[in-house]
Amino acid sequence: MHPVSSPVRADPDGADHALALPDAIVDAHHHLWRLGGALRYPWLQHAYDPAHFMLGDYASLCRDFDVDAYRRTTEGAPVVASVHVEAECAREDALAETRWLHDVAARASLPSAVVAWVDLLADDVEERLSDQAAYPLVRGIRFKPRTSAMPGEAPGGPGTLADPRWPRALERLAAHGLSWDLRLPFWHLGDAARRLADAPSVDVVLEHAGLPWDRSAAGLATWRRGMEALSQLPNVSVKLSEFGLGDAEWNEAENQRIIAEALAIFGPERCMFASNFPVAGLRVTFPVLMRTFAAALASHRWSAAAQRAVWQDNAIRIYRIGSANA
Numbered sequence: 001m002h003p004v005s006s007p008v009r010a011d012p013d014g015a016d017h018a019l020a021l022p023d024a025i026v027d028a029h030h031h032l033w034r035l036g037g038a039l040r041y042p043w044l045q046h047a048y049d050p051a052h053f054m055l056g057d058y059a060s061l062c063r064d065f066d067v068d069a070y071r072r073t074t075e076g077a078p079v080v081a082s083v084h085v086e087a088e089c090a091r092e093d094a095l096a097e098t099r100w101l102h103d104v105a106a107r108a109s110l111p112s113a114v115v116a117w118v119d120l121l122a123d124d125v126e127e128r129l130s131d132q133a134a135y136p137l138v139r140g141i142r143f144k145p146r147t148s149a150m151p152g153e154a155p156g157g158p159g160t161l162a163d164p165r166w167p168r169a170l171e172r173l174a175a176h177g178l179s180w181d182l183r184l185p186f187w188h189l190g191d192a193a194r195r196l197a198d199a200p201s202v203d204v205v206l207e208h209a210g211l212p213w214d215r216s217a218a219g220l221a222t223w224r225r226g227m228e229a230l231s232q233l234p235n236v237s238v239k240l241s242e243f244g245l246g247d248a249e250w251n252e253a254e255n256q257r258i259i260a261e262a263l264a265i266f267g268p269e270r271c272m273f274a275s276n277f278p279v280a281g282l283r284v285t286f287p288v289l290m291r292t293f294a295a296a297l298a299s300h301r302w303s304a305a306a307q308r309a310v311w312q313d314n315a316i317r318i319y320r321i322g323s324a325n326a
Contacts, residue, residue: 019294020307024080026315029207029241029274031087032104032111034064039097040090054213055282056246065278067108073277074286080312081321083274084111085181085207086142091117095128098135105137113319115140115181120169121159133176139319140179140205151187151214151222161191170199179203179318185211186219189226196233203235205318208242208276209262215245215254227265237318238266240293240310241274244283252292259296268297268306272315 033041043049050057070082089097094117101114114135118128120143132138145166146159156162161184173180182204184192189210196204210230212223230236240262243255263271273293275286284292297307315321 019291019298020304021290021294022078022308022311024078024312025273025290026112026312026321027074027079027082027275027277028272028315028319029085029239030070030082030111030277031279032066032070032084032101033087033089034066035062036064039093039100041087042090043088054211054246055244055279058279058282060282061278067104067110070110070277073281074275077286077290081112081316082110083113083115083139083315083319083321085115086117088117091119094118095131098132098138102135102137111137112321113137113139115142115179117142119143120173120180121163121165125169125172129172129176129178133178138178140181140203141173142181142183142207144183145188145192147184147188151219161188161195166195167199170196170202174202179205181205181207183207183211185213186223186226189223190229193226193229193233196230196236200233200235203318204233204237205272206230206236206238207274209238209240209258211242212258213245220258224261224265227262231266231270237270237272237314238262239272239274242276242280243292244280250284250288252288252295255292256296256299259293260299263296263300263302263310268302268310269314271310272318273311274315 033039033044035041035044044062048062084101086094086097098114098116101111105111114137116132116138118125118132118141120141122128129141132141145161146155148155170180180202182192210223210227212220214220214222240259243258244250275289277286280289297310
């Protein structure tokens with residue numbers, strides 16, 4: 001991999017800013033899909049439901065997004081490796097999705113690692129994990145806990161973080177050498193910290209920086225407390241991804257501040273650049289996303305080594321990119 005460079009880049013408004021843009025990027029979170037084939041994606045096909053999607057209207061996503069489309073989207077960016085995260089295909093197709101991604105990687109050299117889907121609380125979880133772990137690029141599992149629809153609600157019962165089956169489920173993940181990609185909104189970050197305090201053996205990757213959707217002072221204070229609680233657990237790292245909002249346009253300055261704060265809380269050794277494309281493309285282009293990250297890194301004057309860690313090294317280490325699956 002290559003070092004971070006420090007060229008001067010021109011903004012569209014004509015202003016020049018010296019930003020440390022990278023010579024190499026590992027995108028730690030993106031999706032691929034092909035519609036109309038053997039794999040089914042209900043949310044993109046017959047069950048289109050913008051009212052319950054975090055960014056609202058997503059009709060533009062309801063088309064093929066394969067490796068060629070990903071490369072067109074990232075054209076000009078030095079993406080040298082990537083992590084594919086399960087794209088919510090029909091759950092009975094989860095293993096077929098992994099098989100397809102390995103075929104794609106064999107032809108196109110991307111993705112470089114796969115986060116697959118398994119119901120970690122199912123009775124047959126051991127068999128499902130074994131089937132997924134048999135594929136050499138599988139490094140982790142994404143299985144979302146059941147969460148409340150808004151702050152202040154406290155759902156109980158099966159699937160929530162209070163479910164007593166979680167400790168055993170996470171032990172199984174660790175036994176297979178797999179990490180847990182954890183996706184949940186900011187108001188559940190404290191719940192996650194309490195649950196994970198009893199599961200030190202499994203590596204956990206918090207997706208989308210804990211989804212700080214409420215940008216009010218009170219909302220960000222809740223997000224901050226949850227992030228600080230999780231940062232006390234050395235086995236938790238963070239994907240700095242998906243800062244788009246359902247009810248607002250991309251706010252570059254605001255998102256720079258939030259990225260910078262997440263970096264300050266967790267430290268650059270536990271944070272990863274991740275695009276969440278094509279979903280994030282509903283709010284931001286890849287060049288603007290890169291510029292936002294570069295400005296956030298510059299705001300704390302992180303060293304070249306720290307910046308390189310965020311852009312590439314941490315994802316390589318956490319997802320064991322380039323190494324044999326164990």
